[in-house]
Amino acid sequence: MKNRHILSVLVEDHPGVLNRVVSLMRRRSFNIDSITVGHSEQPGVSRMTIVVIGQDEEVEQAGKQLYKLMEVLKVIDVTPLNCVAHELALIKVAAKSQTRSEILQIAQIYNARVVDASPTTLLIEATGPETQVDGLLTMLKAFGIRELVRTGPVAMMRGSTTVGVKDSSRPEREMAVASNGTTAHVN
Amino acid sequence: MTATGTAARETPEVKTVSNRPLTEKPVLTGSEIVCRALEDEGVDTVFGYPGGAVIPLYDSLPGAGFHHVLVRFEQWAALAAEGYARATGRPGVCLVTSGPGATNLVTGLADAMLDSVPIVAITGQVIQPLIGRDAFQEVDITGITLPVTKHNYLVNRIQDLAPTIKEAFHLATTGRPGPVLIDIPKTLFLQKHEYAYPESVYRRGYQPTSVPNMRQVRLAASAITKARKPLIMAGHGIMLSGATDLFRQFVEKTGIPVAHTLLGLGTFPESHPLGLGLMGMHGHKHVNDALDECDLLINIGARFDDRATGQVSGFAQNAFVVHVDIDPAEIGKNVRTDVPVVGDAREVLKLLVPEVPAGQHDDWVAWIDSRRDRVLDEALEERPAWPEPYTIIKTIAEATKGEAIVTTDVGQHQMWAAQHFGFDHPDRWITSGGLGTMGFGLPSAVGAKIGRPDLEVWAVVGDGGFQMSSNELATAVQENLDINIAVINNGYLGMVRQWQDLFHAKNYSEVKIGAPNFEKLAEAYGITGITVRSDAEIRPAIERARAIPGPVLIDFVIEPEANVWPIVPPGAANSGLLHQQRFEG
Numbered sequence: 001m002k003n004r005h006i007l008s009v010l011v012e013d014h015p016g017v018l019n020r021v022v023s024l025m026r027r028r029s030f031n032i033d034s035i036t037v038g039h040s041e042q043p044g045v046s047r048m049t050i051v052v053i054g055q056d057e058e059v060e061q062a063g064k065q066l067y068k069l070m071e072v073l074k075v076i077d078v079t080p081l082n083c084v085a086h087e088l089a090l091i092k093v094a095a096k097s098q099t100r101s102e103i104l105q106i107a108q109i110y111n112a113r114v115v116d117a118s119p120t121t122l123l124i125e126a127t128g129p130e131t132q133v134d135g136l137l138t139m140l141k142a143f144g145i146r147e148l149v150r151t152g153p154v155a156m157m158r159g160s161t162t163v164g165v166k167d168s169s170r171p172e173r174e175m176a177v178a179s180n181g182t183t184a185h186v187n
Numbered sequence: 188m189t190a191t192g193t194a195a196r197e198t199p200e201v202k203t204v205s206n207r208p209l210t211e212k213p214v215l216t217g218s219e220i221v222c223r224a225l226e227d228e229g230v231d232t233v234f235g236y237p238g239g240a241v242i243p244l245y246d247s248l249p250g251a252g253f254h255h256v257l258v259r260f261e262q263w264a265a266l267a268a269e270g271y272a273r274a275t276g277r278p279g280v281c282l283v284t285s286g287p288g289a290t291n292l293v294t295g296l297a298d299a300m301l302d303s304v305p306i307v308a309i310t311g312q313v314i315q316p317l318i319g320r321d322a323f324q325e326v327d328i329t330g331i332t333l334p335v336t337k338h339n340y341l342v343n344r345i346q347d348l349a350p351t352i353k354e355a356f357h358l359a360t361t362g363r364p365g366p367v368l369i370d371i372p373k374t375l376f377l378q379k380h381e382y383a384y385p386e387s388v389y390r391r392g393y394q395p396t397s398v399p400n401m402r403q404v405r406l407a408a409s410a411i412t413k414a415r416k417p418l419i420m421a422g423h424g425i426m427l428s429g430a431t432d433l434f435r436q437f438v439e440k441t442g443i444p445v446a447h448t449l450l451g452l453g454t455f456p457e458s459h460p461l462g463l464g465l466m467g468m469h470g471h472k473h474v475n476d477a478l479d480e481c482d483l484l485i486n487i488g489a490r491f492d493d494r495a496t497g498q499v500s501g502f503a504q505n506a507f508v509v510h511v512d513i514d515p516a517e518i519g520k521n522v523r524t525d526v527p528v529v530g531d532a533r534e535v536l537k538l539l540v541p542e543v544p545a546g547q548h549d550d551w552v553a554w555i556d557s558r559r560d561r562v563l564d565e566a567l568e569e570r571p572a573w574p575e576p577y578t579i580i581k582t583i584a585e586a587t588k589g590e591a592i593v594t595t596d597v598g599q600h601q602m603w604a605a606q607h608f609g610f611d612h613p614d615r616w617i618t619s620g621g622l623g624t625m626g627f628g629l630p631s632a633v634g635a636k637i638g639r640p641d642l643e644v645w646a647v648v649g650d651g652g653f654q655m656s657s658n659e660l661a662t663a664v665q666e667n668l669d670i671n672i673a674v675i676n677n678g679y680l681g682m683v684r685q686w687q688d689l690f691h692a693k694n695y696s697e698v699k700i701g702a703p704n705f706e707k708l709a710e711a712y713g714i715t716g717i718t719v720r721s722d723a724e725i726r727p728a729i730e731r732a733r734a735i736p737g738p739v740l741i742d743f744v745i746e747p748e749a750n751v752w753p754i755v756p757p758g759a760a761n762s763g764l765l766h767q768q769r770f771e772g
Contacts, residue, residue, distance in 0.1 A: 012392060020333060027334050057519065064516035070338050070358070073392045165391070 004033065005059040005079045006155045008163050009048040010040060012071040020069050021048065030054060030062045034087075034152020041164060045073065049154045073165045078155050085155040088125070089133045090115075094144035095122040103143055110136040121146055129153075215382045217345055217375040218247035221309065224352040226252040227384045230280050232271060232637050234264040238284025239324055240311030243376035256637065256666060259658040261288050263630035265295020265366075267662075268306040270634025273617045274592055274642070276429065278305040278359050279634060285311045286324030289370070290331065294624055296366045297335040301621025302450060303427060305364035307355050312341065312372040328370050337365030342372070345380040357388040362395030363514045364427055395513065399530030401538065406526045407485070407509045408542035414483035414507070416551045417443045420466065420495075423450035423620070424488020424513060430533035431455070431613040434487070437540050442547040444555060446474045448489045449605055450620040456611035458589075463555065464609075467495040468755045469602040473558035475753075475761040478503050480554070487511045488532045491521040492621065501760025511535050560753065560766060574719050574743045576600065576675055580607040583645055583673065586729050591643040592617060592635045596628040596652025598682035600675035602751045604647045615642070626655030629672065633659060636668045643733070644669070650676040650702050660712045663738040671732040672740045674705055677747045685750045689765070690757070705742035717741045 011017050018037055025032050033051040040047040052059050063075040078085070095103050095117070103122055107114060110133075112126035126136050130153055137145065157163065215223060221244055225233065234256045237245045248255050258264045261283045268279025283292055289310040299306045313322040329339045338358050340351050348371070355367040411417060425434050431454055438445055438461055445455045446466040455462045466474045478484070484506040489495065491510075496502040499522055510517070510524040511532060518527040528535055563577060580603050583591070593608055594617040595601040601618055610616050617635055619627040632646035653674050663670050684698040709716025715735050719728045719742065732739040753764040 016329070019330070023333050061516065061520060064518075068514070068516060070390055070392050 002053055002055055003059075003079070005052045005054065005056075005077050006083075006085055006153060007048075007050045007052060007059070007063065007066075008074075008076045008078050008155055009050060009066060009072060010074040010163065010165050011046050011048060011069075012073065013039075013044050013046045014071055017046070017069075017071045018048075020071060021050075021066065024065055024069060025050070025052075025062065028062070028065055030058065034150075036152050036154050038154075045165065049152070051152055074163060076163050078157060078163075081157055082159070083155050083157045085130070085153040086128055087130055087133060087151050087153040088127050089137075089148065089150045091124045091126065091137065091140060091145060092121050092147040093124060093140045094120060094146055096120070099143055103140065106136070106139045110139075112136055212381045212383050214379050216243070216247070216377060216379050217348055217371070218244045218377075220345075220348050220380065220382050221352065221371070221376070222247050222251040222253075223382055224349050224384055225280065228352070228356050229277070232256060233280045233282050234258055234267040234271070234634065235282035236261050236264055236284070236288060238286075238288045238311065240285035240288075240313060240373045241282065241376070243373065244282070244311065244371075254637075255282075256633070256662065258630065258633075259661050260656070261291035262295050262626070263633070263656060263659050263662070265292045265306065265308060266298065266624070266627055266630040267634035267637075268308070269295065269299050269302075269304045270594060270617055270631030271638040272299075272304050272306055272634075273631075274614055274635035275638040276614065277638070278307055278356060279638075280307050280309070282309045283311070284324065285313055285328070285373075286326050288324075289328040290326055292368075293332060293335060294622070296332055296368065298619050298622040298624045298627070299366040300335045300337065302619070303364050303423060304366070305359040306366045307352075307359050308336075308366060308368040310368060310370045311376075312370045314374045315343070315372045316374075318372065328368065332368050335366070336368050337363075339368040339370065341370045342375060345375050345378040348375060348380070349382060350385050353385045354388050354390065358393065362393070362397075396515070396529050397513070397531040398534045399511075399528050399538065403526060403528045404535065404538045404542060407511075407528055408539060410483055410507055410509055410526060411441060411443070411485070411543050415548075416481050417441070417483040417485065417548065418477050418481035418506075419443050419445045420448060420478075420484055420486040420489055421445050421451040421454040422448045422487060422489025424511075424532045425451065425454040426488075426613050428488070428513070428531045428533040430531075430536050433533060433536040433540065437536050437543070440540060440545050441543050442545075442552075443485070444477065444548070444552055446470070446478060447610075448492070448495045448620075449618065450616075451489060452605060452608075452616045453610040453613045454488075457609045458611050460552065465605050467492075467761065468497065469606060469751050469753065470755075470761070470764075471606065472560040472753055472764065472766065473555050475755070475764055476558040477555045479505075479762045481506045483507050483509070485509045485511070487535070488513075490514075490517045493521070496522060497755045497761035497763070498759055501762060562766070563752070572721060573746050574722055574725050576603045576743075576745050576749055577607050578722060579673065579675065579725055579743050579745075580604050580647070581609075582725050582729055583647070584608045586726070586733060587643050587645070591615065591645050592632075592639060594618065594628045594632040594635060594644070594646045596648040596655075597623045597625050598649045598652065598680070599677070599685065599749070599751050600647055600649045600681070602682075603675070606751075625649075625652040628652060629656045629659045629663070629670075632670045632672070633662055633666070633668060636670050637666065644671070646670060646672045648672060648674055649681060650674055650678065650705075651680045651700055653705075654700070654702060657708065660709070660714070660738065660740075664712050664714060667737055669736055670738050671729075672738065673729075674740065674742045675745060676702065676705065676742050677745050677749060678702070679747055681749075682751070684748070685754070686757075688748070688750065689754070705740055709738075709740040712738075714738045714740065719743045
């Protein structure tokens with residue numbers, strides 16, 4: 001059965017690293033639903049959040065293949081873990097004077113906020129779990145969505161647990177377990 | 188006959204940085220830095236082809252501490268580097284220019300990638316201000332080779348040059364070996380920098396697992412203790428880790444028979460009662476029968492390639508599967524695994540041998556032996572009039588006492604060689620396994636002979652593949668290499684013709700291939716050519732070729748429609764292999 005998996009991937013911040021990751025996923029036919037990249041808490045280390053659709057074994061294989069890239073420091077499938085996974089969406093919705101207040105009410109229900117307005121549109125910024133953004137979009141659809149951009153989720157574990165890699169001055173012996181562990185690559 | 192084990196790997200003449208005083212930090216040009224770094228890596232041979240972007244580098248070659256072999260096509264530089272690496276266990280090095288020089292390497296890199304062969308490729312790149320401007324002979328070779336290299340680099344700063352070369356050799360040769368490419372802009376060759384070669388490499392994202400988890404080793408040992416019909420699948424990893432001696436100890440202690448993958452030939456002597464020979468699509472019948480029947484399959488250093496397994500759902504269906512591999516991504520990729528053991532084959536065997544009980548499996552081995560297909564042996568006793576391909580291979584093996592290095596192209600002759608040479612020594616069988624690269628035979632023989640001048644080298648090639656790389660005869664002549672070339676000439680692209688024969692109603696579409704007179708072609712290159720048209724001429728021709736120094740070509744004109752038997756039809760399980768019904772012709 002195909003499931004949605006969220007992979008947190010820590011990579012060295014080198015030129016071309018995004019290309020390496022995406023090229024690998026494409027050539028091995030792994031299906032990327034979304035990907036976000038940005039800085040992490042460590043200088044020189046970027047964090048990618050990749051949403052992959054696939055069977056559990058396929059996603060585990062994707063994680064192992066990612067580890068073969070020199071720039072990849074850590075791969076964790078956070079899907080089964082207790083984590084926050086939020087995305088950001090900017091939605092430009094058609095708004096006339098008659099509909100504006102209704103749209104504002106809907107936005108409020110979804111904790112979204114209006115960041116710009118024009119005589120014919122409202123620009124709404126929404127953050128939260130994908131399902132919440134989906135819900136907001138369903139509600140706004142009737143008014144007419146003129147433009148939409150979504151980031152795909154970024155994810156972080158709740159509590160004090162971190163996925164960060166240790167300081168680069170000593171060898172990293174720890175290797176994270178990819179999702180479902182028949183894996184022996186944890187030594 | 189005894190395997191010589193890892194002798195080839197134990198005697199490399201490694202020159203190290205310590206040959207020079209460590210305090211010496213001369214200021215050198217980028218070109219000189221490349222040469223000096225290669226010297227410090229102990230490189231003795233570079234296979235290359237000059238061009239615009241590397242002219243400054245070639246300026247520094249005279250006087251460098253290694254020999255440059257001028258190939259006749261850049262792809263042969265990569266394949267010669269592969270032949271060198273596989274014959275010696277040391278990394279092969281190739282060097283070409285930007286643009287078409289670099290793109291011509293791609294097939295060779297892909298070949299090395301699929302067969303896990305350590306090579307370091309250096310490509311020139313256009314000057315830095317022109318990168319990204321579609322300059323003359325500019326291609327994005329790091330982009331192009333991303334999927335076919337273990338790693339690649341575009342060096343942007345002169346101070347990164349020596350450390351990058353150090354790291355490239357480290358990556359190519361450690362963990363699961365593979366090709367690494369370094370793209371160097373012409374600008375850098377001309378700049379100057381203080382030269383200091385790093386003594387070690389550390390990359391936080393590259394920590395290959397060498398020593399296995401002991402718990403997994405014990406699980407494997409326990410499975411071996413319980414098994415009644417165990418079988419080993421021996422792969423290239425055993426050779427790459429230099430573990431053939433340990434592997435022999437393991438096999439002889441446990442008494443478990445060995446099925447060889449195509450690249451696993453030579454890991455354990457086929458002349459040994461426990462050495463079964465080739466498995467898979469053109470594997471021997473008794474080997475594929477053993478795979479079907481075994482209750483435990485111990486894969487050491489093979490990646491369950493589809494040509495070895497056949498249809499996966501029908502592969503070793505009754506077996507508990509132990510998979511030893513240095514690459515965790517290979518575990519469970521193609522075949523379900525019960526006990527994964529991630530580690531270097533040598534490190535795994537070191538720990539595994541003391542854990543397993545001594546054993547014998549006489550009934551099981553006798554059963555396997557009883558499944559041998561003897562049709563061929565019986566047929567060959569009749570000595571047909573034409574040069575029978577099996578006889579050619581066996582005669583080369585006999586004449587060279589099985590000690591020659593054999594390289595091949597891809598196709599029928601390759602399978603005949605794999606089935607019938609009878610490999611007893613490691614590092615003697617050099618063939619394109621994963622990629623199936625036609626033209627591989629001659630350039631890889633050039634590399635192998637240069638790496639191992641002490642060994643006799645035979646390139647067994649088809650008339651199709653040889654026409655792709657026959658221009659490399661010029662290199663063999665220029666280097667005065669004592670290589671013998673056996674062209675198995677059936678006037679067809681034989682393996683494709685065989686598939687058309689068996690699976691496409693004999694629709695021989697575009698497989699009839701003409702060829703020059705190979706004997707005269709050899710003469711044009713200034714070497715001896717011999718044509719063999721009958722069985723009786725086989726042995727004299729082979730002996731004559733062996734006696735003549737320098738390259739010799741023998742054109743064996745065989746029966747045009749000879750097929751390779753047995754064959755597992757594409758998409759079928761190994762148990763569905765087709766046998767020779769009768770002796771053809």
